[in-house]
Amino acid sequence: MKKITYQLATEVNHGTQEEPDIETVLSDVVIVCLDSRLEGNLTLAKAEAYQGEVSVEDAGPDPASSGDLEQRMTAVETGKADKTEVQDVWDQMAAAYQEGVQNA
Incomplete structure (x- = not known):
């Protein structure tokens, strides 16, 4: 990996147009970029x-590959399952809140 540093100049007018x-x-x-992206980032x-x-x-060093395609697919699908579980909890909390509001 490479780290490119520089200064960006911005002009600010504290006066008026006149x-x-x-x-x-x-x-x-x-x-901070991968070695393979250095040329494009350096141009910018x-x-x-x-x-x-x-x-x-x-x-x-550049980070290692996160594994083969099958391992990455499994990780994504596991993440989706976790998201579904979290959504179920939020749905239950929303229903309980709504029930409490209606009973008040």
Whole structure:
């Protein structure tokens, strides 16, 4: 992984259209990306960077693949099951609340 850092310049007018009082504000920007995405992100950073100054550092190895397709599908389906269980609890709470409101 790579870490791209640069400063973004933004001009702010504290005056009026007729009498501008322009201030340049510099903001720090950090982009952390996979090595395979470096070229595109570096192009963006150079285009945005104040005076074109960009720094690139190594941010460690790219994360390992999260497993084969079957393992990822199982994880997604497990997540859906968990979401259904959570929705059931919310539905029960909403029904209990509605019952309490009607009895008040």
